[in-house]
Amino acid sequence: MPDHEFALSTPLDVRLGQTDPKDTAFPLRWGILGAGNVSRQWALSLLGVPGATLTAVAARDKDRADAFAANLDVTRSFASYEAMVADEDVDIVYVGTKTWLHKEHTLLALHAGKHVMCEKPLASNAAEAAEMYASAADRGVMLLDGMWTRFFPAIEHARTLIHDGAIGEPLMVHADFFDPIYVIQVAPLAFGYEQAPSSIVTGGRAASAAILDYEGNHAAVLSFPPFNSELPEVTEIFGTQGRISLGRPGHCPTELTLHAPRVGGVPSQYRTNNEPAPQHRFHYPLPANVSIPSAFPNQHGFLYQAEAVHRCLAAGLVECPQYTQAESMHCMHIWTDIMRQKAAAANA
């Protein structure tokens, strides 16, 4: 069982010839909207991007905004979101406020002509998200869903392996995490997002799990327990010829194991043989040029998405192929359906 250091040095947009790795130096002046912990972590990740400048921060509470600015060498601080998005020295706004404020704050920044990267989930429901994307399209600016998971090399490698047929036809995915939007995105990662699920059933503690059925006999078994616990954080994608197992934490993995088929193309399963499948384990060391104290695990992996934003905007792209607007909407529709079923279960 060899262990591999696997440096996937070419992100998807670079591999597709859409962007240039050097364009992480493309200058973007960032305004941070919301001065909470996730905003702090995003701001710290920007310190690792050569072209990024922390220009402004805004919070309703002036003291919080000032403290955030002082801590992180942000040039200006605002107690008014409106004033910050009007700042001519801000190119792109990071929206790090609460989910139910994402739409309001994103539209505020878009209306001021700024690019926006908004934390996940993008909005409170799919209809809001569609309205936000339409607003960005009207102005020709970027609106990026902050699904940072998709920018990790382990995920990019998983996508490549699936595309190259390393596990044959993907048939089923398993994923769990307390935040459903993270586990939902695993389904289109494996199966694509051209078709909506043909059915979604939820169950468990006030709908804490869901089974997604896709055309072509694909199924996603997702679990998002709402209680504090030590979660399995499994992300498994398995198909006709093998299985991809992402390392923990499943939403920001730095490890991938490919359980490859046996020689002769027969998948290893206890029905057909007595030996475990050959395993290939790959490691993807996190960026060393960023460190985020007191963060969740692997939080400095934010850097991967931050770099992509610079590369893509340098190339004139307002979408990232790692997580397009269409895919984001696909996930928002599923999330909205699950939330609807969850609300119905809670009120039953």
Next chain:
Amino acid sequence: MPDHEFALSTPLDVRLGQTDPKDTAFPLRWGILGAGNVSRQWALSLLGVPGATLTAVAARDKDRADAFAANLDVTRSFASYEAMVADEDVDIVYVGTKTWLHKEHTLLALHAGKHVMCEKPLASNAAEAAEMYASAADRGVMLLDGMWTRFFPAIEHARTLIHDGAIGEPLMVHADFFDPIYVIQVAPLAFGYEQAPSSIVTGGRAASAAILDYEGNHAAVLSFPPFNSELPEVTEIFGTQGRISLGRPGHCPTELTLHAPRVGGVPSQYRTNNEPAPQHRFHYPLPANVSIPSAFPNQHGFLYQAEAVHRCLAAGLVECPQYTQAESMHCMHIWTDIMRQKAAAANA
């Protein structure tokens, strides 16, 4: 992360003071009904039980029965099931035929006054299983559901840990395996079987996954993909204070990892801290006195259940506490409901 050799030398029935370990020497003369591969493996596992004698084998095909008997030193071979169960030198019959024949063959043996151990699933549906148990009760003999998983030391240890509160209150289980009855039994292992699930929803490829909702906010997320693949074989039981992760193969595990809570009783989860929970990994070496060539992995773990049958019958028990008739019926009801939904999906 210490690794422990954990020799759980006291099976549940012994711990409960119901049986004596020495009673594996209690004499039982076995008749094997069905001469297929699983019967062969069961017969080989009996070679490791001091009190077991392979007295008879029966198959509809005389040549198959004779070959089986010659291979395994079985005293007599029959081409008639009726003749074998009438043999006065047979104390207990192992039913290893196809599922749809389990009821017929089990009743045949019970009517002849024999104890019966029947391969899982016990019957084609819960109604059949109830009829079979009633027949065994009428005669005061054992009818044991062949859920060998439950007799593995790793499972006995999991049960003990749950009982002792090592993971707090169990809230959710995840399990997958191609045979649904194996993953179903994980739910009552964690939550007990006093109450039926309050709801069962299925989904996926012709209902290849199910979510079981139990009173008290317990939920089981089960997946039983019907295609050949390298399955994850996850068995996870997680609660308010930690998690039990059974090793692969999940249906016959020889390893258990306890992800214990942090000091102070706070469960380790990314919401509340940045360090992984302390892990305690336990190994349970398989019995060395049995070896089964060309078998599925860990198949010689059949021995654990074989030994229990001898111990329990020696003590006059017609049930094993590792998997009582009530628990078997609990699982049969869930299985029947899932099969019903699966048939409905296939016909939709």
